[in-house]
Amino acid sequence: MSYQLRREEVVDAAGLQAMLQHSPGKAAQAILAAAGQGMVEAQLLLGQILLDGLGIEQDARVARRWFAIAAQGGNAMAHNMLGRCHEQGWGGEVNDALAAIHYAQAADAGLDWGLYNLGNMLATGRGLPVNQAQALICYEKAALLGHAKSMNLYGRYLEHGIATAPSPARAVRWYRRSAEAGDFRGMFSLAMVLAERGELAEAGTWLERARLEGNLNFLRSALVTLQGAGPMLTSYAARYAERLQQVERSTL
Structure with missing residues (x-):
């Protein structure tokens, strides 16, 4: 990582992002130069391209260090990404407690992803004691910020009355917002409610859409749900099983 770049070639964060789209290798050099000069946004971006191996050799351990540097500079997304590193074991040991700390710092700064990830830790008891009421607050705040995944989870809490009074009508509205924002889990949640109502065409x-856009873990869990959902959805269970096999083969 001995890249050098003339000072006049270093651009702002938006310019670095744009450069990544058409010239990842050159962008990586510019990002490294800007990060070394103390640009916090570039430090965050450097961590991300190191994590992804975009324009630079992949190195999760070094990525984690740059996220930590950017987090020290007060960048909320850097705290979130450092939390992800600790949670997923990217570039070091898994440490759910540290992940929760960084998610909380990102959440305190009002970052939707920080709120979402902190909500997940609170909901599952990873790194923190289970606290569904606080998880609900996190999901609601993130949903109000337009975070599609949080919209779906907020809807789930409302539908099932988790840490709040059940409100099926509000749940459906949030499922729809999540689906329309592009979250495949929100699409599935909305579809299942619509199917229960007999609105099979829209369901x-x-x-x-969820079948085609969903990832491996989603397809597995959705298939189990569909298999137990009754005869009206039998054909969709078969289609999900077919799609699951396709995705599994593609990951081999």
């Missing part, structure tokens, strides 16, 4: 549209 089928959302089920198909």
Whole structure:
């Protein structure tokens, strides 16, 4: 990592992002130069491209260090990404307690992803004691900021009355917002409610979108749900099983 760049070539954060789109190698040099000069946004971006191996050799351990440097500079997304490193074991040991600390710092700064990730830790008891009431608050705040995944989870809490009074009508509204914002889990949640109402045409549209856009873990859990959902959704269970096999083969 001995890149050098003339000072006049270093651009602002938006310019670095744009450069990544058309010239990742040159962008990596510029990002490294800007990060070394103390640009916090570039330090965050450097951590990300190191994590992804975009324009630079992949190195999760070094990525974690740059996220830590950017977090020290007060960058909320850097705290969130450092939390992800600790939670997932990217570039070092898994440490849920440290992950929760960094998510909390990102959440305190009002970052939607920090709120979402902190909510997940509170909901599952990883790194923190289980606290569904606080998880609900996190999801609601993130949902109000437009975070699609949080919209779905907030809807789930409302539908099932987790740490709050059940409100099926509000739940459906949040599921729809999540689905329309592009979250495949929100699409599936909305589809299942619509199917229960007998609105099978629209339910089928959302089920198909979720099937095509969902990841491996989602497809596995969705298939189990569909298999137990009754005869009206049997055909979709078969389609999800087919899609799951395709995705599994692609990951081999």
